């Protein structure tokens with residue numbers, strides 16, 4: 001289980017709190033939707049849960065232990081802007097194969113074009129880059145995924161394609177997911193339960 | 205008001221080893237916009253939709269090769285006419301706030317836009333009035349762009365586009381990754397502009413946003429408009445939609461069936477023969493790959509498919 005226990009965060013002591021005492025847990029196979037307007041701390045919470053940010057108060061635990069400080073993190077994150085998450089100086093092939101060899105069936109399910117592999121990120125569209133980002137985080141060592149407005153910038157068909165692949169793999173491997181979005185119909189479609197950020201953040 | 209006929213845009217570029225490649229991100233595109241109407245052009249991001257706005261404004265890069273015709277109020281647009289109308293009769297609401305000059309006070313930028321649009325004598329009054337209209341507090345005049353909230357920055361961009369007397373507004377992805385309230389507000393502004401008898405083109409990847417304000421939706425695929433349909437056709441199971449791609453797009457929404465169509469759009473470097481959708485079309489026949497289908501009027505729709513029926 002991935003668990004955030006009363007986590008709080010702010011960037012410095014003279015800045016306002018972005019998170020205050022927020023708790024949430026995700027079990028394997030569960031897909032939790034985090035719903036609410038953007039800019040209200042959901043992204044910060046996602047980053048804390050993935051270990052990108054250290055909480056000031058409270059703790060994040062994976063199966064009762066802190067997240068591993070080095071090596072591959074079993075909690076992975078996918079962002080709204082894939083162009084910011086992929087090293088611009090690496091070819092697509094290098095970025096993709098950096099961590100593991102994705103199986104051909106996955107490449108096919110994501111409609112990845114082998115011609116892209118020698119190109120650089122700026123030569124691909126956002127939709128194409130996001131497919132690469134999804135392939136990357138589906139490393140077999142990943143156990144929890146945090147998808148932060150993953151398909152907000154994509155067209156409806158590409159959105160449905162990427163989710164279909166993620167939902168398949170998540171079901172096979174019993175991945176746990178946190179899905180951050182302002183799109184209620186999307187959360188209702190892909191999640192097993194939905195947490196309303198505004199209400200939760202107030203009551204805690 | 206605006207009529208785009210068979211617009212194609214090609215770019216020539218030299219790839220590694222002097223291999224010359226031709227990109228065609230816009231292919232035989234047709235579009236019509238009347239005063240009082242919001243026409244949304246919906247297509248995936250990075251697919252060349254923005255080039256349509258740039259072509260209408262006459263601001264494509266110099267290596268672009270253009271075919272087809274753009275008519276504005278019964279006049280064929282030439283580069284000279286475009287230069288004369290840009291910012292005056294035809295205005296752009298750009299995608300990115302990076303369009304604002306970071307070193308210039310916000311009030312001065314809106315004032316400059318007013319002057320450029322020909323409101324020389326009354327530009328200061330026009331700038332004040334537009335600030336009031338879009339609820340930009342007076343002190344914002346003296347701010348620099350970095351001080352604006354996301355919502356204020358959007359309102360500033362809208363103000364700059366409409367401070368003059370532009371009759372045709374081209375909004376290029378005006379809602380990229382914004383707070384839902386800001387998205388709503390921006391869409392409302394576009395609707396109001398159309399209700400004042402201006403023509404509005406909303407270019408977006410977000411079909412849900414388009415459905416909220418548009419009168420007509422033009423579905424953009426692989427560089428062309430495959431179908432133009434009234435917004436009311438986007439309802440139920442999509443019975444009112446006549447092109448196979450539009451039907452698939454409608455089915456793929458999370459509130460509908462969420463079933464995607466497999467495959468990807470063709471690359472502008474490597475367009476298929478005949479119908480651009482044929483490689484993914486479940487209804488494709490041999491005739492489909494013979495030549496590019498033209499737009500046909502069926503019922504209230506315009507459809508680029510030889511097998512479409514009303």
Ligand code: SF4
Nearest residue numbers: 479482485492509510
């Ligand atoms: S023309 Fe043929 S391939 Fe193209 S959309 Fe129609 S049926 Fe499909």
